Amino acid sequence: MARWYVCGLALAAAELLLIFATVFSAKGLRGKEFQGASRIPSQFSEEERVAMKEALKGAIRIPTVSFSHEKSNTTALAEFGEYIHKVFPTVFSTNFIQHEVVEQYSHLFTVQGSDPSLQPYMLLAHFDVVPAPEEGWEVPPFSGLERDGFIHGRGTLDNKNSVMAILQALELLLIRNYIPQRSFFIALGHDEEVSGTRGALKISELLQARGIQVAFLVDECSFIFDGFIPNLKKPCAMVSVTEKGALDLLLQVNMTPGHSSAPPKETSIGILAAAVSRLENTPMPNMFGSGPLKMTLEQLANEFPFPTNIVLKNLWLFRPLVSRLMERNYITNTLVRTTTALTMFNAGVKVNVIPPVAQASVNFRIHPAQTVHEVLELVKNIVADDRVQLHVLRAFDPLPISPSDDKALGYQLLRQTIQSIFPEVDIVAPGICIANTDSRHYTNITAGIYHFNPVYLQPQDFSSIHGINEKISVQAYETQVKFIFELIQNADTYTGPVPHVHEL
Numbered sequence: 001m002a003r004w005y006v007c008g009l010a011l012a013a014a015e016l017l018l019i020f021a022t023v024f025s026a027k028g029l030r031g032k033e034f035q036g037a038s039r040i041p042s043q044f045s046e047e048e049r050v051a052m053k054e055a056l057k058g059a060i061r062i063p064t065v066s067f068s069h070e071k072s073n074t075t076a077l078a079e080f081g082e083y084i085h086k087v088f089p090t091v092f093s094t095n096f097i098q099h100e101v102v103e104q105y106s107h108l109f110t111v112q113g114s115d116p117s118l119q120p121y122m123l124l125a126h127f128d129v130v131p132a133p134e135e136g137w138e139v140p141p142f143s144g145l146e147r148d149g150f151i152h153g154r155g156t157l158d159n160k161n162s163v164m165a166i167l168q169a170l171e172l173l174l175i176r177n178y179i180p181q182r183s184f185f186i187a188l189g190h191d192e193e194v195s196g197t198r199g200a201l202k203i204s205e206l207l208q209a210r211g212i213q214v215a216f217l218v219d220e221c222s223f224i225f226d227g228f229i230p231n232l233k234k235p236c237a238m239v240s241v242t243e244k245g246a247l248d249l250l251l252q253v254n255m256t257p258g259h260s261s262a263p264p265k266e267t268s269i270g271i272l273a274a275a276v277s278r279l280e281n282t283p284m285p286n287m288f289g290s291g292p293l294k295m296t297l298e299q300l301a302n303e304f305p306f307p308t309n310i311v312l313k314n315l316w317l318f319r320p321l322v323s324r325l326m327e328r329n330y331i332t333n334t335l336v337r338t339t340t341a342l343t344m345f346n347a348g349v350k351v352n353v354i355p356p357v358a359q360a361s362v363n364f365r366i367h368p369a370q371t372v373h374e375v376l377e378l379v380k381n382i383v384a385d386d387r388v389q390l391h392v393l394r395a396f397d398p399l400p401i402s403p404s405d406d407k408a409l410g411y412q413l414l415r416q417t418i419q420s421i422f423p424e425v426d427i428v429a430p431g432i433c434i435a436n437t438d439s440r441h442y443t444n445i446t447a448g449i450y451h452f453n454p455v456y457l458q459p460q461d462f463s464s465i466h467g468i469n470e471k472i473s474v475q476a477y478e479t480q481v482k483f484i485f486e487l488i489q490n491a492d493t494y495t496g497p498v499p500h501v502h503e504l
């Protein structure tokens with residue numbers, strides 16, 4: 001009898017404690033006793049799963065299109081701010097989360113962790129999208145329609161999926177009374193698709209003015225690649241540790257205009273066409289062996305069948321062969337060199353007028369082992385014609401290579417979370433982001449810039465990014481939420497690398 005009584009008392013006390021913890025932690029009680037006490041499983045109720053996919057659909061329906069630096073749908077950008085407020089009420093009402101609007105439309109969330117001794121980190125995403133003319137789409141690009149288990153629309157992969165998944169994961173953690181130990185920032189840009197200079201750059205300046213340095217950040221641009229690398233049958237989670245640089249050049253030729261009935265031997269169009277043709281036919285040097293790709297291939301070696309595995313394990317011998325094979329495929333080619341893309345060409349107003357001016361734009365994506373200056377010198381040598389003026393429209397060097405060793409917190413946290421959420425993925429390897437992202441504006445506040453979207457990507461999905469029929473499966477989106485839900489908790493509990501066990 002006495003035992004039951006004691007037991008009953010203990011239970012009542014435990015219940016009281018639980019109520020106490022629930023009531024106070026929801027509003028941000030920061031007592032050490034409650035920190036990271038237990039891990040919250042990433043399991044979501046049916047109701048939550050429906051709500052999360054509906055939230056993403058709603059986000060897709062807001063046409064936050066960036067057309068150019070000067071032109072974006074500002075009504076939609078503002079509406080997006082109100083929308084996230086509505087669908088993630090707990091994020092906005094928790095007292096240890098500060099929300100700031102930067103440059104009218106971008107958002108910065110500061111999540112104050114309970115342990116100030118832990119260096120904060122940052123999650124990045126952007127909610128502006130590139131235009132999407134309706135032609136060719138199976139469903140209208142801003143309808144957010146669900147069909148055959150997929151949510152369709154512009155931004156489902158680039159990059160509203162990340163914006164919504166980050167906030168959704170945080171909302172679900174907060175509802176479960178989670179109090180993060182490690183502080184983190186969430187930066188959501190509104191102009192990534194046209195440079196990020198109003199959103200990401202300003203957020204970065206704000207953080208720098210506050211003296212903030214983060215341990216690492218995670219941004220878009222890399223995926224679990226499936227079917228991209230010839231002969232590699234298994235999916236490969238690539239955490240990109242650098243981002244290519246960029247150089248936009250305007251080539252211009254001025255010649256005397258005149259009547260087309262008596263044409264000169266050379267025209268502005270002909271001279272310019274020959275110059276851009278030389279650029280297209282003279283690829284920039286193959287840089288295989290410099291930059292992180294060699295490390296990536298060495299890590300992948302064991303996953304390839306014979307004889308590729310032997311070749312990749314002995315790059316000291318087979319380097320020329322592998323570098324040639326890499327450039328044969330248009331995607332792996334991007335990893336070994338600075339790419340040259342002729343993107344605009346303008347001249348002439350009438351069929352019988354020799355035009356005075358011809359202009360072309362060329363977009364180079366600079367390999368991590370080269371610089372803007374080196375590429376410009378190479379371009380001058382290839383063009384080799386003083387009549388072709390070169391004007392630099394925009395240029396920046398590749399990002400430094402972020403660490404991916406055992407001590408690299410960001411890389412290891414991502415690796416650990418990939419292994420737990422995608423147990424079927426055996427390969428986690430460092431990669432190169434071949435496009436440009438908002439993260440280049442944050443190089444002053446961290447040396448750990450990682451690109452990873454926890455989503456499978458096949459070659460046909462790649463062409464939907466900025467193309468047509470962009471979509472994400474409901475299941476993939478749920479997994480993305482789950483990934484971030486786990487990542488935030490892992491950032492609190494990570495205790496460093498597991499020491500290697502050497503066999504005797």
Ligand SMILES: CCCCCCCCCCCCCCCC(=O)N[C@@H](Cc1ccccc1)C(=O)O
Pocket residue numbers: 158192193194195220221222225228229331434435436437462465
């Ligand atoms: C081994 C397998 C390698 C596979 C490589 C496939 C890579 C898939 C990459 C997907 C990229 C998604 C992120 C795109 C970000 C993006 O579009 N950025 C834009 C940013 C920009 C905006 C205006 C002017 C210049 C630049 C861009 O790079 O064009």
Ligand SMILES: [Zn+2]
Pocket residue numbers: 126158159192220
């Ligand atoms: Zn993007």
Ligand SMILES: [Zn+2]
Pocket residue numbers: 130158193466
């Ligand atoms: Zn994009």
